Amino acid sequence: MRANDLLARLPKVDLHLHLDGSVKPETILDLARRQGIELPVYDKDGLIPHMRVGEECGSLIEYLSKFDFTTRFLQSAEALERVAYEVVEQSAEHNCRYVEVRFAPQLHKNNGLTVEETIRHVVEGMKRGQRDFGVRVGVIAICMRNHSCESNLEVIEAAAKYVGKGLVAVDLAGDEASYPPECFREVFAESGRLGIPVTIHAGEAAGAMNVYEAVTNLGAVRIGHGVRLKESRSILEMVKDRRIPLEMCPISNIQTKAVSGWEAYPIREYLEQGLVVTINTDNPSVSGTNITNEYRVLADRFGFTTPELVKLIMNGVDAAFMEDHDKLSLRREMEEEMSSLGVLN
Ligand SMILES: O=c1[nH]cnc2c1ncn2[C@@H]1O[C@H](CO)[C@@H](O)[C@H]1O
Numbered sequence: 280m281r282a283n284d285l286l287a288r289l290p291k292v293d294l295h296l297h298l299d300g301s302v303k304p305e306t307i308l309d310l311a312r313r314q315g316i317e318l319p320v321y322d323k324d325g326l327i328p329h330m331r332v333g334e335e336c337g338s339l340i341e342y343l344s345k346f347d348f349t350t351r352f353l354q355s356a357e358a359l360e361r362v363a364y365e366v367v368e369q370s371a372e373h374n375c376r377y378v379e380v381r382f383a384p385q386l387h388k389n390n391g392l393t394v395e396e397t398i399r400h401v402v403e404g405m406k407r408g409q410r411d412f413g414v415r416v417g418v419i420a421i422c423m424r425n426h427s428c429e430s431n432l433e434v435i436e437a438a439a440k441y442v443g444k445g446l447v448a449v450d451l452a453g454d455e456a457s458y459p460p461e462c463f464r465e466v467f468a469e470s471g472r473l474g475i476p477v478t479i480h481a482g483e484a485a486g487a488m489n490v491y492e493a494v495t496n497l498g499a500v501r502i503g504h505g506v507r508l509k510e511s512r513s514i515l516e517m518v519k520d521r522r523i524p525l526e527m528c529p530i531s532n533i534q535t536k537a538v539s540g541w542e543a544y545p546i547r548e549y550l551e552q553g554l555v556v557t558i559n560t561d562n563p564s565v566s567g568t569n570i571t572n573e574y575r576v577l578a579d580r581f582g583f584t585t586p587e588l589v590k591l592i593m594n595g596v597d598a599a600f601m602e603d604h605d606k607l608s609l610r611r612e613m614e615e616e617m618s619s620l621g622v623l624n
């Protein structure tokens with residue numbers, strides 16, 4: 280089998296995928312028509328520059344500016360359910376067997392939906408996708424760094440009602456460099472009280488101290504990106520000792536300038552140092568990527584061998600926010616598939 284075919288056919292998981300960063304241009308065309316919203320252009324290729332970052336992307340802030348365009352169309356129950364469903368469909372196309380999709384409820388209330396309703400509709404769309412495409416799913420509700428404590432607490436409280444009913448965790452995303460991390464202690468103390476698992480975007484646009492804050496003071500049991508962890512030996516050791524998985528998103532990390540370029544991307548050293556590294560897409564439509572492509576780039580750039588790629592995939596299974604018995608059956612199914620592809624001894 281050719282190497283690229285193998286990467287496409289390998290069963291995979293994706294633990295870090297934003298709903299509003301995963302919308303197909305053709306879906307925007309249709310949503311705009313149905314919602315009567317004017318578009319700058321009316322063909323899907325023409326929409327791509329409005330939705331995707333280019334080579335020139337210089338920072339996370341520039342990267343995040345792309346989201347304003349898409350979220351305008353995601354303000355109704357129908358739109359949220361539809362894009363949630365389509366994300367599962369796209370994951371299935373790349374042989375993902377499990378996907379965790381995250382979104383920020385507060386960004387989808389412009390036309391009167393409540394926080395709780397946004398979660399309900401995303402869960403509904405994902406579950407329908409799970410039934411139709413045979414991909415296991417989980418939803419993560421995001422608090423935003425630029426939102427008030429009150430708005431973020433509202434997200435945590437609504438999320439608590441969906442734990443065990445499709446929602447698997449809460450997160451913190453947005454402009455990491457501009458907001459002091461301590462502001463979020465009160466918010467995530469509440470998720471702790473309510474028993475909701477926490478993952479936090481940290482060490483992407485700011486240093487390793489943010490990872491320390493996320494783990495020790497915000498209760499994070501996983502870290503989104505963690506690229507800049509290498510800036511502190513002691514914090515890296517702590518993350519390693521506690522076996523905190525890193526949700527790395529290679530293409531996005533290069534685009535947001537979490538590191539200066541591929542030669543500085545620490546993925547091989549993290550893996551060799553024993554960190555639990557997982558590979559994810561972040562935002563397929565903003566980054567112009569998919570999960571197969573992420574593995575292909577790693578194989579090309581870092582010479583990862585098939586057993587190393589399998590290890591990265593299975594790290595993702597171990598790190599999933601899933602009940603133990605579900606995780607066990609996912610692992611068994613994936614190992615069986617890998618065996619039949621001849622990549623497991
Ligand atoms: O890599 C990232 N780092 C930080 N924030 C992000 C990233 N990707 C997306 N978002 C932010 O999360 C919101 C909800 O999905 C998006 O609207 C975007 O502002």
Ligand SMILES: [Zn+2]
Nearest residue numbers: 297480503561
């Ligand atoms: Zn992200």
